[in-house]
Amino acid sequence: MKADQARDRGSLRRTNLGSVLRLLRGGPRSRAQIATETGLPKPTVTSLVGELVGLGLLREGPAQREGAVGRPGTLVQLDGRDICGIGVEISTSYVHVLALNLGGEPVFEHRTEVAVADQDAEDALDLTARAIRACGAALERDGVRPVGITLAVPGVIEAPAGVVDYAPGIGWRDVAVVEGLRSRLGPDTPPIAVENDAKLCALTEYLLVEDPDVHDMVCLTGERGIAAGIISAGRLLRGATNFAGEVGHMPLDPERRPCVCGRAGCWEAMVGLDAIMELAADPDDEVRDQKRPLEDRFRTLHLRAERGDERTSRALARVADDLGLGIALLTDVLNPRVVVLGGYFTHIGDLMLERVREVVRGRVIAPDAGGCQVVLSTLGFTAAARGGAFLALDSVYEDPADVA
Template identity: 35%
Template sequence: DRAPAPVLTQLSSLVRQAAAEAELGGLRPVGLAVAVPGLVARDSSLVVRAPNLGWEGVDIGPELRTALPGLPVTVDNEANLSALAELWRGGHDPAPRDFIHVSAEIGIGAAVVLEGRLLRGTHGFAGELGHVPVRPEGPECACGGRGCLEQYAGEEAVLRASGLSPEQAAAQHPGPGGRITVLAVRAASGDQRARRALRGAGAALGIALAGAVNLLDPEKVVLGGALTPLAPWLLPALERELGRRLTDPARPGSGAVTVSRLGPDGPLLGAANSVVQAVLDDPAGFRDPAGAGEPASVRGSDA
């Protein structure tokens, strides 16, 4: 519920702090990547719309570039960065070349990887699964539509269906990921209302994903982000809906929906690794003029 300006001021302060700590360790930052829960215009730092933040038309690049002048800044949707982390660091053997990555932070996000490359779409908005309507006459969504997936499988929707307000859940387990932890603990302890809410969320996810799977024919569907600790209660209903709705029963259904090993850190790992990947793609472009001739970002043990 905060306006962009104070958030960006605080973020800039954190960036400067991280850079100072890196310098003490003999390291030089070579890039900054930011994961955003919203639509980011392709090849820009403009957040076109982040419904769950209440932000529209916010260019976050200029503020962050003043934090560390000369540092390349990349801004991307958090679901996209989670999918890239899955591709680069997911631990699959072999790594899938075609998959849909579904994650949850504030809302439900998704990203599509085809032939090892992220599908961005013309404007950079591909993958907005959370705003696919699963029940067209359902409740109004923050995006302006009705019956969107987020209204049934988003964090706040599942909390309310389990009998908790978001505020109550946060009070029970403060801190990042605390509300999801409350849901997981309740479901694991046998709370039938929590389990019923998660089954409903899984079914809604299955309905939305069936259309995407029928359209794109991926090798796998990967659940990531805050969905990972809830997977034991989401997957049965999700896979059941997929099995009922796919045109080809051999497509992802039972056994082809996997749970990410990266968990809630997916967006952070994707952001960090996007910078590392840029260095690996062009090491010469990142040489430190004051250094010993090696790329600054790969000296030492912690690239």
């Protein structure tokens, strides 16, 4: 049978420190507001806030002045200017380094355009290490201390081991990323982790969604491969061995064309980047020129569809149908509140969204699709790196007292 860990006394304080800190991610508020929102008594809040201010994680802001009667409260807000998390996204065409301070504001950002797939994994790690070192130097100059680094990689990750099992988009197989970076960056480097890019996008989407009642989400990142980051009951769903969300090869239709994995009917063979391109244009068409930037190619496609080009419209409709089918399936299984479309869908999804929603409504067994809403991501290409930075900062939110 199952048992869970007992809690010692210190963990109570840690939990409450973290609660206050996490609450303030949603914006500044007064001690009294914190007390009502957390349910903690005011003296406790005073004590917690005092400790967090002492740790340099919070600072007092201006007095709250809203014309209300009574003494105005002094706002307390996240400080953490001298603490940050680093997220590094290794994508097919770029390496993106992003450092966020505790308040979620970027304190460093740099994007290196590079065709990662064209080089050796070792070379890519060299490049990544250089980018991280540059970031570290800039942060040190500004007096900001990184508390962790998380890499976002589009592929199957063994997160506990720090190994990328298989990332076809960048041509990696069995790459010990964490070990490789640690040896390059030296022993003084903060903790390094790797995670699937879709999972990190999901984390970002979840943390930034406004509606406080959303705790179940599915975030799809569509490039050549399709992957999902799943948030369930406010937690990132990882599964037994961190493979959860590998939805690209879900068998949806045995009659369809074969997938790169050798099997038939995989979802990503129906809605992945290659599928939509092949449906929409002939091989020699400019939109299928892999040397052109992806955004430009989709801009062309978008234009064609708006002008009423029939082949483009048919292609979009077909992909929308298949996308809706897979989303309906995921909704049957997971019953999310929101499904977010990221990846290439952000470029062209506006033309498919209505149809996708229609399919989902019609296909999910729960009435009204279980209240599920399909939306487009608004985060752009920074989502994965941002999620990495958030994850790196997580240790601070888990145990604020530990930063010292």
